[in-house]
Amino acid sequence: MTLRKGSNVWVEDRNSAWVAAQVTDFIGKQVQVVTQHGNKVLALPENLYPRDEEADHGGVDDMTKLTYLNEPGVLDNLERRYALNEIYTYTGSILIAVNPFTKLPHLYNVHMMEQYKGAPFGELSPHVFAVADASYRAMMSENRSQSILVSGESGAGKTETTKLIMQYLTYVGGRAADDDRTVEQQVLESNPLLEAFGNARTIRNDNSSRFGKFVEIQFDASGRISGAAIRTYLLERSRVVQITDPERNYHCFYQLCASGMDTEKYKLGHPSDFHYLNQSKTYELDGVSNAEEYSKTRRAMDIVGISQEEQEAIFRTLAAILHLGNIEFFPGKEHDSSVIKDEKSRSHLQMAAKLFKCDVQLLVTSLCTRSIQTHEGIIIKALDCGAAVAGRDTLAKTVYAQLFDWLVEKINRSVGQDLDSQIQIGVLDIYGFECFKQNRLVTCYLLKNNVVYGNNRLLHLLKGINKGRLLEVLLESDL
Known part of the structure; x- marks a missing residue:
């Protein structure tokens, strides 16, 4: 310049x-x-x-029209449009949405959907319906599946935007052939369940999705919706065992602690009684009743066809995880060994074993020792207190992740997949990340010539790892 x-x-x-x-x-x-x-x-x-001194007072609807496409110019244009209640702006084929944090029903009614149906992209004002319509038209004209990426930081409105896209695709794609409910309704009915087990309070958002979600809307050859599926990935497993104030663990734990009869059955109490919950002093959310949310979660389970016996197993597992987190360890008599610390920890151990329906001594052995397979046979190695705690937390995270995957599978059976569908529109809702002084979840890394650049822990873990195994290694390491 x-x-x-x-x-x-x-x-x-x-x-x-x-x-x-x-x-x-x-x-x-x-x-x-x-x-x-x-x-x-x-x-x-x-x-x-x-800076363009002659910039339009109301901004431009497509920022490729800006004289200078730089960061301050983009922010200024978005601010100008937001001041006029224009929350959507294009940058070429990319739609930028500025969350108004209020309901705007007039923007998303049937009349508005009719306006954008079949309209050339860019002819009307920027809108999420325009993106959905362009995707649908491209799928039909090219007979090729499409994907829409919805991204942004926590609280930006990604999940709401995903719902709006599904709403529009249901409008243009018609109803499912064998169900009076629209696919949108079927997917949305499962939302309370996914939110209970996959959402948590972050510093930016009281109900932040802590997992990635790929909603696959399936169509037949005539463009009618024939099924749907929800794919989830990258659940933030570390949140199960470690949280920072004023964030919270997953909603389902607090709901269970406020469930009344189930609280007594599973020997639970206030969230402050459990290590996995009391690392943060935030136990309640403004305007939200944990007891009422527990009832909603139960109803959502009924809707997706989870039996009473299965519901019992789900909440029994959640309670077991909470008791597991309260098991503490003390150095044993042998070098680098550990034992259950005291009677309080032993009481939680016995309750966890009862809820997991496993032998108490086998659970102790799993927590305090590690089996190593060698050519000569199996070697049992004692674990010190730090390793025992790490093993306890790994067990809790693994059980929770398996439970979450099982719930998603049940939801997919309820929604109904069309395994014969040849064309789909996938909507990727990838959860937001925040910046902390210490961030245990690595969200950004660079790969160049098989060299990894990032924090020291990531570099140590991935040194010499082939690019193709990167995701697998990240998941195994549970960063």
């Missing part, structure tokens, strides 16, 4: 991220600018971005 006196630029600002300014002088290697607020600021040339 060539700068001269009078150039219109964007300069970084502590309060507003970026602020409009104009170049007034050059002092050494720095540039002096005067902001729109009248403040004089010195900045390096590389930290300034060109």
